[in-house]
Amino acid sequence: MDYIVEMKNISKDFSGVKALQDVSFQLKPGEVHILLGENGAGKSTLMKILSGVYEPSSGSIVINGTAFSKLSPKESVDSGISVIYQELSMIDELSIAENIFVGKLPMIKKFGIPVVDFKNMEEIAQRMIEKVGLKRSSKDLVERLSISEKQQVEIAKAIASRAKVIVMDEPTSSLTGEETNKLFGIIRQLKYLGVGIIYISHKLHELLEIGDRVSVLKDGKYVGTKDIKDVTKETLVTMMVGRAVNERHLKPEDSIHTGEETLLKVEGLTRKDRMVQDVSFELKKGEILGFSGLIGSGRTELMNAIYGAAPIAEGRIELFGQEVIIKSPYHAIKLGIGHVTESRKETGFLKNFEIWKNISLSRLLKTSSLGGTWGLINEKQEKKWAEEYKASINIKCASIEQNIGELSGGNQQKVLIGKWLAAGSKLMIFDEPTKGIDIGARGEIYKIMRELAEDGVGVMVVSSDLPELLSVCDRIIVFREGRMNGTLSIEEATEENIMLAATS
Amino acid sequence: MMQKFNVIWSKYGTFGILILLTLVMGILSPQYFLTTGNLTQVLLQSSVNILLGLGEFFTILIAGIDLSVGSIMALTGMIAAKLMVAGMHWVLAIIIGGIFVGGLLGGINGFLVNKTGLHPFIITLGTLSIFRGLTLIISDAKPVFGLPQAFKSSIAGWLGPVPIPVIIALIVALAFIFITNKTKLGRNIYALGGNSQAAWFSGINIKRHTMIVFVISGVAAGIAGIVMTARLGAAEPLSGSGYETQAIAAAIIGGTSFFGGKGKIIGVVMGGLIIGVISNGLNILSVPTYYQQIVMGALIILAVFLDRLFGVKR
Numbered sequence: 001m002d003y004i005v006e007m008k009n010i011s012k013d014f015s016g017v018k019a020l021q022d023v024s025f026q027l028k029p030g031e032v033h034i035l036l037g038e039n040g041a042g043k044s045t046l047m048k049i050l051s052g053v054y055e056p057s058s059g060s061i062v063i064n065g066t067a068f069s070k071l072s073p074k075e076s077v078d079s080g081i082s083v084i085y086q087e088l089s090m091i092d093e094l095s096i097a098e099n100i101f102v103g104k105l106p107m108i109k110k111f112g113i114p115v116v117d118f119k120n121m122e123e124i125a126q127r128m129i130e131k132v133g134l135k136r137s138s139k140d141l142v143e144r145l146s147i148s149e150k151q152q153v154e155i156a157k158a159i160a161s162r163a164k165v166i167v168m169d170e171p172t173s174s175l176t177g178e179e180t181n182k183l184f185g186i187i188r189q190l191k192y193l194g195v196g197i198i199y200i201s202h203k204l205h206e207l208l209e210i211g212d213r214v215s216v217l218k219d220g221k222y223v224g225t226k227d228i229k230d231v232t233k234e235t236l237v238t239m240m241v242g243r244a245v246n247e248r249h250l251k252p253e254d255s256i257h258t259g260e261e262t263l264l265k266v267e268g269l270t271r272k273d274r275m276v277q278d279v280s281f282e283l284k285k286g287e288i289l290g291f292s293g294l295i296g297s298g299r300t301e302l303m304n305a306i307y308g309a310a311p312i313a314e315g316r317i318e319l320f321g322q323e324v325i326i327k328s329p330y331h332a333i334k335l336g337i338g339h340v341t342e343s344r345k346e347t348g349f350l351k352n353f354e355i356w357k358n359i360s361l362s363r364l365l366k367t368s369s370l371g372g373t374w375g376l377i378n379e380k381q382e383k384k385w386a387e388e389y390k391a392s393i394n395i396k397c398a399s400i401e402q403n404i405g406e407l408s409g410g411n412q413q414k415v416l417i418g419k420w421l422a423a424g425s426k427l428m429i430f431d432e433p434t435k436g437i438d439i440g441a442r443g444e445i446y447k448i449m450r451e452l453a454e455d456g457v458g459v460m461v462v463s464s465d466l467p468e469l470l471s472v473c474d475r476i477i478v479f480r481e482g483r484m485n486g487t488l489s490i491e492e493a494t495e496e497n498i499m500l501a502a503t504s
Numbered sequence: 505m506m507q508k509f510n511v512i513w514s515k516y517g518t519f520g521i522l523i524l525l526t527l528v529m530g531i532l533s534p535q536y537f538l539t540t541g542n543l544t545q546v547l548l549q550s551s552v553n554i555l556l557g558l559g560e561f562f563t564i565l566i567a568g569i570d571l572s573v574g575s576i577m578a579l580t581g582m583i584a585a586k587l588m589v590a591g592m593h594w595v596l597a598i599i600i601g602g603i604f605v606g607g608l609l610g611g612i613n614g615f616l617v618n619k620t621g622l623h624p625f626i627i628t629l630g631t632l633s634i635f636r637g638l639t640l641i642i643s644d645a646k647p648v649f650g651l652p653q654a655f656k657s658s659i660a661g662w663l664g665p666v667p668i669p670v671i672i673a674l675i676v677a678l679a680f681i682f683i684t685n686k687t688k689l690g691r692n693i694y695a696l697g698g699n700s701q702a703a704w705f706s707g708i709n710i711k712r713h714t715m716i717v718f719v720i721s722g723v724a725a726g727i728a729g730i731v732m733t734a735r736l737g738a739a740e741p742l743s744g745s746g747y748e749t750q751a752i753a754a755a756i757i758g759g760t761s762f763f764g765g766k767g768k769i770i771g772v773v774m775g776g777l778i779i780g781v782i783s784n785g786l787n788i789l790s791v792p793t794y795y796q797q798i799v800m801g802a803l804i805i806l807a808v809f810l811d812r813l814f815g816v817k818r
Contacts, residue, residue, distance in 0.1 A: 329708075330707040339705060
């Protein structure tokens with residue numbers, strides 16, 4: 001028996017949407033097997049099937065010679081599978097020892113009553129955390145640990161549960177270089193003990209250092225598996241983005257815009273929390289500027305900083321030729337900035353408002369005084385605006401009196417775009433504008449963006465969807481770890497070189 | 505069908521309950537309950553509750569709460585009374601002692617909520633006690649008598665057949681209807697209650713609006729304190745104890761959503777009247793006060809439960 005885990009021909013449908021199609025994956029004992037793919041390629045879904053969170057639609061899983069058609073979370077744990085998620089799932093209020101033994105606390109009988117055997121538990125836990133090099137007492141509360149230390153506790157917990165397979169989902173995303181080296185040391189130890197490790201990460205240089213083999217997924221399909229010694233960064237990126245995109249770009253040549261007049265100039269911008277560092281760029285009139293990079297690389301964080309939703313430590317912003325200091329979204333609106341945010345539900349629409357109230361909200365604020373608190377409203381006028389944008393950007397609804405929650409994702413997004421158009425925005429930020437939106441509405445949203453740019457409105461688009469950026473933008477800035485890691489004109493941009501700039 | 509019922513319920517449910525209760529009481533006690541004199545009495549007894557509930561409404565609308573309204577009511581009444589006794593003209597005394605101090609105390613709540621980031625429940629639970637303590641200190645725990653007759657007859661008197669406290673509550677209700685329906689401030693407060701993050705990204709200054717909401721609640725409680733003092737003819741250091749329950753009950757029986765973002769001023773007025781009808785009716789039916797408390801408590805739970813059951817899906 002060569003493999004400790006063998007996932008065969010796994011498919012997974014979510015109400016018709018194919019998240020995984022016929023994916024196979026094998027893990028040998030003592031190897032670090034990298035799972036690679038873009039956001040949404042299906043890595044997490046595959047791992048959730050292995051950990052018993054999801055049931056596969058078809059396919060089978062063999063663990064240590066035992067075949068399953070599906071796993072329950074308990075069967076998964078009992079088979080020796082342990083998953084360390086990116087957002088560590090520890091209970092902050094409990095001690096390290098309690099976290100390690102949560103759900104299976106050792107008991108002892110005192111006066112005939114079973115109680116937790118703290119002494120024994122803390123001793124075992126202490127040995128476990130020493131094994132992974134954590135210099136702490138097992139009685140310490142988890143809330144006092146750093147992220148790197150918490151991760152070590154998670155690994156200790158996996159060892160304590162005699163895990164044969166440990167899945168690590170982007171384990172280094174919030175670690176420093178030194179902490180990463182420490183983690184790699186632990187991983188090498190685990191390999192020596194014969195534990196198989198499935199390692200998910202986007203950081204290519206890291207993968208080349210720690211991995212033994214790599215499997216690549218794209219759009220829910222299996223692309224291939226290679227030995228790490230046979231690959232380079234470039235071959236990995238090609239595998240990730242696929243060979244399908246051979247054209248240089250999807251935009252017709254004659255529709256590429258390069259403007260003269262500068263609408264927005266950002267110089268040396270650094271956020272107080274340093275999520276964005278030393279960013280400089282210019283947005284010209286008539287062009288659509290795209291922002292690419294992995295999630296958390298600083299794209300959205302930059303937009304929020306420009307919009308006044310996150311404090312800036314250094315740098316200057318020039319808007320329409322005037323230096324501005326934007327302290328709040330209210331201020332940004334007054335200056336003519338509109339922001340279609342990343343998450344419609346959380347930071348976008350108001351679920352308690354009708355369509356027309358959602359559309360008029362920011363316009364009312366823009367024309368108000370005393371920090372947004374002063375001014376009267378005129379419902380008739382508001383409804384007129386709403387009707388106007390319902391017609392001009394084709395919001396499909398029975399009536400503007402409908403609650404926005406009743407609309408499809410695409411139409412909700414159009415309402416939010418309508419909100420900023422109604423407010424007369426001269427600079428528009430679109431953050432993941434087509435996330436969860438059907439193809440028809442996507443096309444319409446792209447058209448609106450293009451028309452806005454042609455009308456002289458500044459348009460910036462953040463997107464994880466590379467084909468989207470390639471077909472919409474005139475220029476693409478790529479972020480990596482809070483910094484700009486390249487600016488590509490549309491003529492030179494390809495999925496490969498964007499991915500390369502985003503990951504290395 | 506169900507959808508339709510939901511819509512009708514959310515629009516007219518509270519009003520229906522009020523009518524139903526009035527009819528039931530009218531049938532049970534036609535000779536006492538359904539008289540002009542008694543119904544006027546219901547309005548008069550409800551006016552302080554409604555005033556408190558009207559302020560409370562805004563704090564619940566932003567998914568918060570104000571537990572300190574009863575204490576603000578006592579402190580403002582006490583300060584206004586002290587000012588009058590010290591010789592200040594009563595009109596000036598109620599503007600400074602009632603409205604201004606009420607707004608100031610509400611502002612303290614708003615300031616603390618904004619600065620600490622704690623839930624308003626915690627902050628106002630604290631100030632509930634602090635403001636009560638201040639009232640006891642400045643009054644030495646004794647009632648203040650000897651208020652000018654002009655004050656008592658102007659605020660607690662009658663305008664023809666209508667008690668002036670009722671008129672005051674009506675004016676405040678109309679002013680608040682104006683704020684909620686016709687001003688940007690009102691719209692923003694609804695937005696803030698619906699989803700504070702989305703409101704912030706739409707350009708609403710969360711802290712400033714939170715501050716204003718608590719000032720409004722404080723002013724309404726201050727006005728209630730003046731009315732209460734005038735009706736009693738004296739400022740009682742322990743007046744208004746436990747009134748926060750009544751204020752919250754008026755708001756939520758009136759259909760204000762505890763999750764924020766939904767509710768109407770007219771609903772609060774209805775809610776206050778429902779409480780008034782029940783306590784007046786139970787009095788007439790000679791139900792002991794202790795039992796009335798049980799009815800009130802059950803009613804609060806029932807109102808929110810029905811709202812959950814039939815409320816239009818959010």
